[in-house]
Amino acid sequence: MSESRETVIQEFIEAPPRVSAWKRFITVFFGRRIVIFGMIILIGLMITAIFANWLAPYDPYLQDLDNVKASPSTEHLLGTDTLGRDTLSRIIYGSRTSLIVGFVAIFFAATVGMTLGLVAGYFGGWTYSVIMRVIDALMAFPMILLALTIAALLGGGLRNIVIALGISMIPPYARLMCGQALHIKENDYVVAAHAIGAGNWRVMLRHIAPNAFPPLIVLMTMMIGAAILAEAGLSFLGIGIDPPGAAWGAMVSEGYRYLLTVPVLSFAPGIAIMLVVFAFNMVGDGLRDALDPRLRGTL
Amino acid sequence: MVEGDEMSHLLEVSNLKTHFSTEAGLVKAVDGISYYIDELEIIGLVGESGCGKSVSQLSTMQLIPTPPGEIVGGEVIFEGRDLLKYPAHGPEMRSVRGAKIAMVFQEPMTSLNPVMTICRQISETLELHLGMNRETARERSIELLKLVGIPSAESRIDDYPHQFSGGMRQRVMIAMALSCNPRILVADEPTTALDVTTQAQLLELMKDMVDHFRASLVVVTHNLGVVARYAQRIYVMYAGRIVEAGTTKDIFARPRHPYTMGLLKCVPRLDEERGRKLVPIVGLPPNLVNMPTTCAFLPRCPYSIDRCRQEPWPPLKQLHDQHYVACYANMEEKVGELNAK
Numbered sequence: 076m077s078e079s080r081e082t083v084i085q086e087f088i089e090a091p092p093r094v095s096a097w098k099r100f101i102t103v104f105f106g107r108r109i110v111i112f113g114m115i116i117l118i119g120l121m122i123t124a125i126f127a128n129w130l131a132p133y134d135p136y137l138q139d140l141d142n143v144k145a146s147p148s149t150e151h152l153l154g155t156d157t158l159g160r161d162t163l164s165r166i167i168y169g170s171r172t173s174l175i176v177g178f179v180a181i182f183f184a185a186t187v188g189m190t191l192g193l194v195a196g197y198f199g200g201w202t203y204s205v206i207m208r209v210i211d212a213l214m215a216f217p218m219i220l221l222a223l224t225i226a227a228l229l230g231g232g233l234r235n236i237v238i239a240l241g242i243s244m245i246p247p248y249a250r251l252m253c254g255q256a257l258h259i260k261e262n263d264y265v266v267a268a269h270a271i272g273a274g275n276w277r278v279m280l281r282h283i284a285p286n287a288f289p290p291l292i293v294l295m296t297m298m299i300g301a302a303i304l305a306e307a308g309l310s311f312l313g314i315g316i317d318p319p320g321a322a323w324g325a326m327v328s329e330g331y332r333y334l335l336t337v338p339v340l341s342f343a344p345g346i347a348i349m350l351v352v353f354a355f356n357m358v359g360d361g362l363r364d365a366l367d368p369r370l371r372g373t374l
Numbered sequence: 375m376v377e378g379d380e381m382s383h384l385l386e387v388s389n390l391k392t393h394f395s396t397e398a399g400l401v402k403a404v405d406g407i408s409y410y411i412d413e414l415e416i417i418g419l420v421g422e423s424g425c426g427k428s429v430s431q432l433s434t435m436q437l438i439p440t441p442p443g444e445i446v447g448g449e450v451i452f453e454g455r456d457l458l459k460y461p462a463h464g465p466e467m468r469s470v471r472g473a474k475i476a477m478v479f480q481e482p483m484t485s486l487n488p489v490m491t492i493c494r495q496i497s498e499t500l501e502l503h504l505g506m507n508r509e510t511a512r513e514r515s516i517e518l519l520k521l522v523g524i525p526s527a528e529s530r531i532d533d534y535p536h537q538f539s540g541g542m543r544q545r546v547m548i549a550m551a552l553s554c555n556p557r558i559l560v561a562d563e564p565t566t567a568l569d570v571t572t573q574a575q576l577l578e579l580m581k582d583m584v585d586h587f588r589a590s591l592v593v594v595t596h597n598l599g600v601v602a603r604y605a606q607r608i609y610v611m612y613a614g615r616i617v618e619a620g621t622t623k624d625i626f627a628r629p630r631h632p633y634t635m636g637l638l639k640c641v642p643r644l645d646e647e648r649g650r651k652l653v654p655i656v657g658l659p660p661n662l663v664n665m666p667t668t669c670a671f672l673p674r675c676p677y678s679i680d681r682c683r684q685e686p687w688p689p690l691k692q693l694h695d696q697h698y699v700a701c702y703a704n705m706e707e708k709v710g711e712l713n714a715k
Contacts, residue, residue, distance in 0.1 A: 271472030
C-alpha cells in the first residue's frame with residue numbers, strides 16, 4: 076500500500092508532460108491520409124522540378140518531325156506531340172513553370188497584400204478607407220479576368236504572367252490581413268507594446284504581423300493551387316509562356332484539337348494540373364485544420 | 375490642485391481632461407483631474423470601475439486610442455516638460471514610455487504577446503531604450519527574471535507566455551516594466567486578475583522592486599485595502615474627477631467625502647469587532663454620458679444637503695495641509711458616526 080502511495084506522490088511531483096504546439100500540429104496535420112497523399116504529390120512535384128534535367132528522358136525542345144503524335148510506347152512513355160517532342164519530358168519541364176509561377180506570384184501577392192492590409196487595419200481612418208476602397212475595386216473583377224487583362228497589356232512571357240497573377244491575387248490577402256490587424260490591434264499586448272515605447276512600425280511588424288500569420292499561411296497554400304490553375308488557363312488561351320517553353324496549360328491547348336484521335340496529348344498535362352492543384356488544396360485544408368485554435372487541447 | 379509648496383514634483387498632472395465621443399454622446403471619462411507624485415513616493419488612485427482611473431493613467435502616457443478618445447486639455451509636467459505637447463507617437467513620447475514611465479497592466483493573461491518568448495519581450499525594451507545587443511539584453515533579462523522571483527530563470531527565459539501562470543506573467547510584466555530603470559512605475563490594477571495569495575506576494579514584490587530601482591509607484595485600484603499598506607497618499611476618484619485626496623492616514627482615519635466613507639464601510643477589516651455588516655454604497659455609478667452639472671455622487675449620497683442640489687459640482691477645497699475634498703456638506707460630525715458603526 077505504501078508503495079502505491081509513493082507512486083501516486085511521484086506522479087504528482089513529476090511535471091505533467093508538455094504537449095508542444097509543434098507536436099500537436101504534426102499530429103493533427105498528418106492525422107489525415109489525404110493530407111499525406113497531397114504532401115507526397117507536392118514533394119514529388121518539387122523533386123521533379125528541381126531535378127528535371129536528370130529525370131527527363133529527352134530534351135523537351137528537341138523536335139522529331141518524323142515521329143509526330145506518336146502513341147505511348149516504351150520509347151516515349153506518353154507519346155510525342157505535334158512537333159514530335161516527348162510529352163513526358165515536356166510535362167517534367169512544365170512542372171518548373173507551374174511551381175515558379177505558383178510560388179513567385181503568391182509571394183508577390185502575399186507580400187504586397189499583407190503590407191497594404193496591415194497598414195490599413197492598423198492605422199484605420201482615411202488610410203483604411205483609401206487602401207481598402209482600391210482593394211475593393213480590384214476585387215470587383217474576377218481574378219482570372221484581371222490577370223488576363225494585365226497579361227494582355229504586358230504581353231506574354233513568364234515574368235509578365237507572374238506579375239499579372241501577382242497583382243490580381245492581392246485583394247484576398249489585403250482583406251484578410253486587414254481584418255486580422257483590426258482585431259489584433261485591440262489586444263492588451265499591443266497597448267503594452269506601445270507602453271514600453273515601441274513605435275508604430277515595430278508594433279505592426281513585431282507584435283501584430285506574427286499573430287496574424289496562421290490564416291494567411293493557409294490562404295497562401297490554397298492559392299498556390301489557384302495560381303497554377305490560372306497560369307494554365309492563361310497559357311491555354313495563348314497569353315502565357317512563350318513557345319517553345321513548356322507549360323501545362325499550353326500543352327492542353329495544343330492537344331485539344333486532337334482530343335478524339337490522340338487524347339493523351341491533352342489528358343497527360345491536364346491530369347498533372349489536376350493532381351497538383353488538388354494536392355495544394357488538400358495540404359491547405361490540412362494546414363487550416365492543424366492551425367485551428369478551436370482544436371487546441373483536443374489532442 | 376492648488377499647491378502650497380513651491381517644490382517641483384517628479385510628475386505633475388494638472389486639469390487633465392480626456393473625452394471619448396461615442397454614439398450615445400460625449401463621455402467625459404477624465405474631467406479635469408490634478409495630481410502629483412514625488413520621487414520615491416507611492417500613491418494610490420482609488421475608485422470603482424469606469425471612474426476614469428485607468429484612462430487618466432493612459433492619458434498621461436498618451437496611450438488613448440484616438441479616435442474615439444481625445445485628451446482635450448490639461449498639462450502633464452514630467453521632468454520640466456509638458457508631455458502632452460508632444461505628438462502621441464513621436465520620438466519624445468516613445469523615449470518616455472517604458473524608459474521613464476513604465477506600466478504594468480491589469481490582465482497578465484493578455485498583456486504579453488503570445489507568439490514571442492519571454493526573453494524577446496523583456497529584451498525588446500532593453501534593446502529599444504538602452505541600445506543593448508541581443509546577448510547583453512538576454513543576460514539582463516535573466517537577471518531581471520531572477521529578481522522578480524521566477525525560479526530557474528535560465529531555462530524559463532525561452533518559454534512562451536502560455537507556459538507561465540497568471541502570477542508569473544505579472545512578475546514578467548513587472549520585470550519588463552522595470553528593465554530600463556524608470557522613474558515612475560504605473561500599476562493599473564496589478565492584482566485584480568490574480569487570486570488573493572498571489573495578490574499579496576505581488577504587492578510585496580512591487581514594493582521591494584520600486585525600492586530597489588528607486589522608482590515612484592502609482593497604484594491604480596478599486597480596492598482600498600491594496601493601497602492601505604503601501605501608499606503614502608491616496609486620491610479617490612469618482613466619475614472622472616478626484617473627490618478626495620490626502621495622506622493615507624487622512625483617508626482612512628478622517629475621510630471627508632461621503633464616497634470615501636462609503637468605500638471604507640464596504641471593506642472588511644481585521645481590527646474590528648466580529649459581526650459588523652459591510653455596508654455597500656447604494657445605487658450604481660453614474661452613466662458618464664450627459665452627466666448632470668451637480669455633484670455626480672448626489673443620487674447615491676446619504677448626506678446630501680440642499681446646496682448640493684442647487685450648485686454645480688464642488689471644486690476641491692483644502693481642509694488642511696495635504697487633505698483636499700470636493701464636498702459641500704460638513705462631514706466632520708459624520709465621521710464619529712462611521713467609527714461608531
